[in-house]
Amino acid sequence: MTATGGRGRRERLRAETTAEIKAVALALMASGGPDAITLRAIAREMGMTANAIYGYFATRDDLVTVLINDVYTALADAVDAAWEAAPAQDPAVRIQAWADAFRGWALANPQGFRLIYGDPVPGYHAPEGGAAPDAARRVCIGLTALAAAAWPHAQHLYEDSAFEWSDFDTGLLDKVRPAFPELPPAAVALALRIWGHLHGLVSLEVYGHMHTQTARPEKLFQEELAQLVRTLGVPHP
Template sequence: MADPKPSRRERLRAEAAQEIKTIALRHVAEKGKAAVSLRAIAREMGMTAGAIYSYYDTRDDLITALVADVYNSLAQALEDAVAAAPPGPVAKVVAYGHAYRDWAVANPHEFRLVYGDPAPGYQVPEQGPAADAEHRACTALTGVVVEAWPWAQRLHAESGYAWEDYDPDFAATVRAAFPDLQPAAVAVALRLWGRLHGLVSLEIYGHLRPQVQDPDELYRAELLDLTHWLGLAPVAAAKSVPVAAAKGVPVTAATE
C-alpha cells in the first residue's frame, strides 16, 4: 500500500523547515558558522522566536540538520557517479574523484560547512542522522578502494597497519561495513581521500587560482598518478583508456 500523501499542514511545515535551513546556509556563506542564529532567521522569515523553536530546539540542532543534508548530498553524488561508471577499478576511481571535486565546486558553501572550521561550541553528534550521513559518504570511497584492492595490495598490503592503529569506534564501523577489509586497505582509503581532498580544499578556499590557470588539469594529473599509486596502470592500459580519455586524461599517459 502506498504511503498516504502528506497533509497541507505537513507540507507547509516541511517547506518552512527547508526555508530555515536555506537561510542558515546563506548565513554560513556570508558570515561564517558562528553567525547562525535561530532568532536572526526567525526575524528574516517574519516568524516569532517561539515559532522557530518548534522546528529546531537549538542552534546546534539546526547545524546538525544542515550537516546531515550536506553529507547526504555529497554521498548521493558519489554513489551515482560510481554506479554509472563502466566496470573496473580505474573507471570507479576516476568517477569518484571527479564527482568529489565537481560536487565541491558546485557547492562551495556546503563543502566549507562540513570540512571547514567548526562552529564555536558545536560538535557533530556521534550518533544520529548527521553521523549516518557522514558514514555514508565515507563508505562510497571505501567501496572504491575495495574494488581496487586486488591490485593495490601488491604495493600496500605489507605497510604494517593493524586495526589497533585506528580509533576503536572508527575501526568497528569500518569492519561492520566491510568485514573482509584489511587494515592496510583502510590506510590506502584515507591516503587516497587525503590527496583528493587536499587539492579540492586548496581550490575551494581560493589558494590554487593565483598559481594555476586550470585547477581541473592539475586535478586530472593527480587522478592519473593515483591510478599508478594504486597499482592500476596495467588495468588502465587494458580496459579503461576510453574512460581516462573522456575525462581529459591523455590516452598516451593512461597506457604507460
C-alpha cells in the same frame, strides 16, 4: 476548504519555511563563518520573530544537526550514484567517477562542504552517534571501496606495511571492516591516502585558494587523480 485540505496547506507551508530556514543558515555561514548560524540571525533575515522560528527548531544545535544530515546525505547520494553507474569491471573508471562526483558536489555546494569538512560550528554538540551517522558510514565505505578496487593491483606495494588495526579509530573500523572483511590494515591506510589526495585539492578549490594559483584547477585535479591511479598500478583504459 476541507480539514484535510487545510492540514495539507499548513504542512506545505511548514516544509517551505523549514527549507528557507536551512538555506538562510547556510548563506549566513558562507558570509560570516560557522558562528554566524544563530536562530535570531536567521529570524531577522526572514522577517520572523525569534519565537516563531523556535516553532521550527527548538535550538540552534537542532538546526545544525539537520543541516549536517541533509548535506552529508546529499554527498553520499552523489558519490554512491557515480560509483554504481561506473562499470564494476573497470576499477580506474570507478575511482575516477567517485572522485569526480565528490569534487562536483563540493563545488556546487561550497557552504555544505564547509559545514561538514571545514571549521566546526562553535559550541555545537552533536547528538549521540553523530549528526549524520548513516551518511558518514556510506562515505567511509565509498572511500574504502576505492582502496578495495585498487588493492589487487597495489597490494604488492604494501608488503612491508607496518599498519595494525590498533592504528585506526574504532569508529572508522566499525564502519568499514564489516563491509570489507578481507582487507588488511594497509588497505584502510590506502583509503586514507586516497582521501588525502582528493580532499586536499578540493578543499583548496572550495576555499578559493586554488584559483589564485591556476586558471585550470580541474586539470590539476584530473592529472593528480590519473597519477594516483598509475602509481597504484590500476590499469586505465
